Amino acid sequence: MFGPSAVQVVAGLLAVCSQGSVALAQSQSGSSPSSNAVVADGSSFALNGDNVSYRFHANVTAGDLITDHYGAPVSGALPSPVDPAVNGWVGLPGRVRREFPAQGRGDFRIPAVRIRQSAGYTVSDFQYQSHDVIKGKNLNALPGLPATFGDADDATTLVVHLYDNYSSVAADLSYSVFPKYDAIVRSVNVTNKGEGNITIDDLASFSVDFNYEDLDLISLRGDWARETNRQRSRINYGVQGFGSNTGYSSHLHNPFFAITHPSTTESQGEAWGFNLIYTGSFSAEVEKGSQGLTRALLGFNPDKLSWSLGPGETLTSPEAVSVYSKDGIGGMSRKFHRLYRNHLMKSKFATSNRPSLLNSWEGVYFDFNQSSMYTLAEQSAALGISLFVMDDGWFGDEYPRLSDNAGLGDWVPNPDRFPNGLNPLIEAATNLTVNETDGNTDKKLRFGIWVEPEMVNPNSTLYHEHPDWVLHAGPYPRTLRRNQLVLNLALTEVQDFIIDFMTELLNSADISYIKWDNNRGQHETPSPSNDHAYMLGLYRVYETLSSRFPDVLWEGCASGGGRFDAGILHYFPQIWTSDNTDGLDRITIQFGNSLAYPPSAMGAHISAVPNHQTGRTVPLEFRAHVAMMGGSFGLELDPADLQGDETIHGLIDLAERVNPIVLNGDLYRLRLPEDTRWPAALFVSEDKGQAVLFVFQTQPYVNHLTPWVQLQGLDEGASYRLDGGEEVYTGATLMNLGLQFSFETDYGSRVVFLERE
Numbered sequence: 099m100f101g102p103s104a105v106q107v108v109a110g111l112l113a114v115c116s117q118g119s120v121a122l123a124q125s126q127s128g129s130s131p132s133s134n135a136v137v138a139d140g141s142s143f144a145l146n147g148d149n150v151s152y153r154f155h156a157n158v159t160a161g162d163l164i165t166d167h168y169g170a171p172v173s174g175a176l177p178s179p180v181d182p183a184v185n186g187w188v189g190l191p192g193r194v195r196r197e198f199p200a201q202g203r204g205d206f207r208i209p210a211v212r213i214r215q216s217a218g219y220t221v222s223d224f225q226y227q228s229h230d231v232i233k234g235k236n237l238n239a240l241p242g243l244p245a246t247f248g249d250a251d252d253a254t255t256l257v258v259h260l261y262d263n264y265s266s267v268a269a270d271l272s273y274s275v276f277p278k279y280d281a282i283v284r285s286v287n288v289t290n291k292g293e294g295n296i297t298i299d300d301l302a303s304f305s306v307d308f309n310y311e312d313l314d315l316i317s318l319r320g321d322w323a324r325e326t327n328r329q330r331s332r333i334n335y336g337v338q339g340f341g342s343n344t345g346y347s348s349h350l351h352n353p354f355f356a357i358t359h360p361s362t363t364e365s366q367g368e369a370w371g372f373n374l375i376y377t378g379s380f381s382a383e384v385e386k387g388s389q390g391l392t393r394a395l396l397g398f399n400p401d402k403l404s405w406s407l408g409p410g411e412t413l414t415s416p417e418a419v420s421v422y423s424k425d426g427i428g429g430m431s432r433k434f435h436r437l438y439r440n441h442l443m444k445s446k447f448a449t450s451n452r453p454s455l456l457n458s459w460e461g462v463y464f465d466f467n468q469s470s471m472y473t474l475a476e477q478s479a480a481l482g483i484s485l486f487v488m489d490d491g492w493f494g495d496e497y498p499r500l501s502d503n504a505g506l507g508d509w510v511p512n513p514d515r516f517p518n519g520l521n522p523l524i525e526a527a528t529n530l531t532v533n534e535t536d537g538n539t540d541k542k543l544r545f546g547i548w549v550e551p552e553m554v555n556p557n558s559t560l561y562h563e564h565p566d567w568v569l570h571a572g573p574y575p576r577t578l579r580r581n582q583l584v585l586n587l588a589l590t591e592v593q594d595f596i597i598d599f600m601t602e603l604l605n606s607a608d609i610s611y612i613k614w615d616n617n618r619g620q621h622e623t624p625s626p627s628n629d630h631a632y633m634l635g636l637y638r639v640y641e642t643l644s645s646r647f648p649d650v651l652w653e654g655c656a657s658g659g660g661r662f663d664a665g666i667l668h669y670f671p672q673i674w675t676s677d678n679t680d681g682l683d684r685i686t687i688q689f690g691n692s693l694a695y696p697p698s699a700m701g702a703h704i705s706a707v708p709n710h711q712t713g714r715t716v717p718l719e720f721r722a723h724v725a726m727m728g729g730s731f732g733l734e735l736d737p738a739d740l741q742g743d744e745t746i747h748g749l750i751d752l753a754e755r756v757n758p759i760v761l762n763g764d765l766y767r768l769r770l771p772e773d774t775r776w777p778a779a780l781f782v783s784e785d786k787g788q789a790v791l792f793v794f795q796t797q798p799y800v801n802h803l804t805p806w807v808q809l810q811g812l813d814e815g816a817s818y819r820l821d822g823g824e825e826v827y828t829g830a831t832l833m834n835l836g837l838q839f840s841f842e843t844d845y846g847s848r849v850v851f852l853e854r855e
């Protein structure tokens with residue numbers, strides 16, 4: 099199929115590919131993790147974690163960056179890949195592993211970047227120019243975007259500068275390695291160095307090609323009230339992908355995926371995790387090309403990007419995180435969790451104990467006034483709850499928020515419900531003493547409040563004054579969803595409006611917690627690029643408010659878990675996991691969510707039965723045990739619905755006791771709800787001194803033994819006392835034999851404390 103000249107060109111390129119796999123002066127032992135985290139030898143690069151190597155080099159003729167290895171540590175020279183056959187239909191660039199595949203030049207797989215030049219061409223030819231190695235990872239390395247951070251001991255950054263001589267476009271690939279976490283994060287800057295305008299139509303934050311082998315794809319799918327259900331499938335030839343075009347990360351698919359071998363399990367085998375630090379529309383794609391290589395891409399959604407760059411302007415992609423583990427899917431998750439707790443979540447509450455809370459939503463919905471709210475606060479304090487949260491329905495003067503039909507945008511207290519503003523309620527509530535079981539009478543109830551700042555109801559003063567502030571596409575109808583429209587946060591005046599009213603609200607009273615909700619997707623937008631402009635505006639608002647009010651505990655929410663993503667976690671340490679509060683469904687949702695996100699970030703509440711979403715009735719103890727696996731434990735009911743069940747006090751105490759281990763410990767998903775009637779999880783403190791085991795029976799197996807549950811992650815040689823009682827077993831026994839439990843009823847559950855002797 100090729101003429102002789104084409105064969106010669108291909109053969110020439112292959113020779114250069116082989117030469118590229120040079121030995122690198124790297125050593126994995128005997129030096130500090132940061133000293134050899136990035137080794138650059140000419141134009142060959144090694145990123146080294148404690149248990150991972152990521153190697154690539156520049157192909158000096160083609161200029162492409164060629165991936166050599168991403169996996170368990172390698173050292174020294176690497177064997178060259180066997181030359182692919184040259185008489186095929188796909189050009190050489192389509193037969194090799196590429197770091198930053200651009201459009202054109204014989205690679206027919208999905209590109210990581212697609213640029214429309216001013217002359218209309220969509221071909222790019224990025225060639226290696228130079229690189230820089232920088233110690234650490236600056237907190238503000240990505241202007242206006244959330245990102246990981248770390249000092250010189252935690253991270254090293256390699257920036258590889260590429261240039262397309264034909265179009266005068268520069269691309270900087272920025273890799274940071276966090277050696278302790280076997281994590282590599284990447285973002286891309288594209289800069290227009292020419293004189294005409296260019297348009298970026300597609301840009302992946304991370305793109306990497308895997309060698310030819312069988313691989314699986316694991317992702318999280320769902321919808322409202324059934325978020326983060328795990329799914330796994332074989333990667334076959336062709337493209338598989340998912341994403342969001344909703345303007346937010348969404349319930350439908352989470353911006354996370356893992357690639358594993360078919361044999362990889364929760365605790366064994368290789369797993370590569372990918373997660374985008376971004377809250378907007380995204381795209382995740384894997385493609386097994388005709389030659390068997392598998393490409394993985396994560397970044398902007400091309401349907402929602404058409405970003406124009408004038409001369410001298412730059413587009414920065416969001417950052418994507420990749421972690422590698424050879425301890426299975428569980429090992430991958432623990433690396434994400436530790437990295438995020440220490441190097442993504444910047445709130446001072448990221449690793450500190452969270453107050454147990456009572457949220458008013460499912461208890462009273464919109465049906466309350468000042469005095470009934472105070473009664474709820476009083477009941478909360480009496481139960482031993484530390485934080486009382488008034489949810490939706492407190493605002494709106496001309497258009498009072500008595501249902502979801504009015505009021506959004508008018509952030510003034512409803513004068514009928516709060517004739518003298520919020521202060522009388524907040525002052526009275528924060529004067530209440532929390533009924534602590536240890537008799538401590540010093541602890542006062544704290545007060546939190548719900549807002550949905552990005553939204554407006556047409557029935558509002560704000561909409562009448564600023565109809566042009568909402569997202570709309572010229573003459574097209576402005577589609578309502580939950581009777582509301584979305585304010586366009588790409589507009590500075592909208593960002594300032596939100597910053598100002600939130601500042602006023604927080605300065606007006608003793609409010610120590612905010613739940614920031616967002617209850618619809620984006621339909622009609624003025625342009626595809628508005629999605630990213632919106633996100634930059636949103637992040638400016640988050641950055642300003644979270645730095646201005648660092649003592650406020652911020653919780654993200656989007657009709658439950660519609661915005662459970664790493665972008666939000668940079669600013670807010672916790673997110674409401676799902677509007678589905680059913681104890682049984684929550685096991686699946688929370689286990690799925692924990693594939694990428696630390697349990698410390700999950701809001702999880704006990705609600706009333708029959709459950710408002712599923713109609714199911716499960717025992718209080720089961721609901722409480724499931725909820726305490728989330729870092730932010732709470733109640734979301736009218737205390738009257740507890741029908742005087744006194745066990746609630748003990749359960750709140752237990753939740754507070756397990757909270758430090760859930761927040762800062764390592765999670766082992768011992769048995770998955772999709773595989774068994776007896777799902778189980780273990781949280782182990784980082785020093786392995788304490789652990790807490792959760793075991794559930796979701797369905798009885800009548801007249802049959804229950805399986806033993808083998809623990810993981812303990813100190814093998816140490817002895818552990820169970821629940822402060824007489825039983826003491828070694829870590830080896832607990833991990834290799836395990837423990838057995840029996841349950842008498844449907845929805846049985848057990849929580850066991852383990853303390854190292």
Ligand code: DGJ
Pocket residue numbers: 459489490548615617655656657658674676677
């Ligand atoms: C959706 C949230 O997920 C709920 O928890 C609640 O806050 C409602 N919005 C209020 O409208």
